[in-house]
Amino acid sequence: MKAFYLTHPQVEIEPERPVPEWRLSDGGRQRVDAMLGKTWLRSVGCIVSSAELKAVETAALIAAYLRVAVEIDPEMGENDRSATGFLQPDEFEAAADRFFAEPDKSWQGWERAVDAADRIETAVRRVLDRPQPVPTLLVGHGGVGTLLKCRIGGRPISRREDQPAGGGNLFAFGIASFELLCDWTPMETFEGVDHAG
Template identity: 50%
Template structure:
C-alpha cells in the first residue's frame, strides 16, 4: 500500500448568520490553500477526497483544479456535528472544543461525541481506500477536529486535544497500511 495526506481547510469567512457547514474560504484561506499545490507530495496525488462542507470543498477544488486531479466529496469526512450549538464566539468555542476532546465518550452541549466522530472518519477513510488502487496516493481534505481524531487513531493514542493542529490549513502524511495496524506511529501537523 502507498500513502495518503490529510489537509485541513485554511481560514474561512465567519458569518454567525450562516450555518457553519456553509462557510467558505476567505481570501487568505484561498491563498493558503494554493500553497498546498506546491507541497513536496502534491504532484504525486492521484485523487482528492473532501468533506462536503463548503470550506473543505473550496480547499479541495483549489488543489484539484490547479493539479488537474479527480476530486469528489464524501459525507463521512464532515467535521464533528456541532449543530446543537451552532455558531459560538471564539472563546466559548475553544472552551467547548476542549471539553469535546477531554471527555470523548460524552456529548458536550449536544455535540457529536468525539468517539463517534472518530469511528466515523476512521471507517470512512478505510472504506474510501478500498475503492482506490493501492498504489495511488490520496489527499483527504477536511477539518481540524476529525483530522485530529484520525491522527489519534493512527498513532494508537487516546483522544486528546494535545494532538490538535495549531492553525487551520495544516496537513500530515500517513501510510494507508497504518489504518489497519494496532501499532502507533508518530505524526505531527505541518502548517501550510
C-alpha cells in the same frame, strides 16, 4: 503508498450562515495557492473531500491545479455541532476543550468525540480500500482530523493532539500500514515524508 490528511485553512466567519456553509477567506485561498508548487503534491492521484463548503473549496483549488477530480464523502464532515450553532471564539474554545477531554460525553448535544472518531476512521478506511491504491489527499477539518490522527497513531483522544490554530495543516500516513508518518505541519511548509508507508 501514502495518504495525506489536510484541514481547510482560514474561513470567512459568517454567524448568520450554518457553519458547514462557511467559505474560505482570501487568506485561506492564498495559503492553498502557496502549497500548490510543492513537489510532494504532484504524487497525489486522488482527492476526497468532506461535503462542507470550506473543505470542498480547498479541494477544488488543489484539484484544478493537479487536474484530478474531487470525490465528496459526507461521512468525512466535521464533528456535528449543530445543536449549539455558532459560538463566539472563547466559547468555542472552551467547548472544544470539553469535547476532547470527555470523549464519551456529548457537550450540549454535540456529537461525541468517540462517535466522530469511529465515523471518520470508517470513512477514511473505506475511501482508501481500493483495488489499485494511489497517493490520496483527504481534505477535511481540524476536529475529526485530530481524532483520526489519534486513531492512526494509537494515541488517546486529547486536545494536545490538535492542529495549530488557524487550520491549513496536514499529516501523512501509510495507506497499507495505517501508520502515522508525521505530525501536523502547516500546508505551505510541508515538504513530504522520506520513508515509505
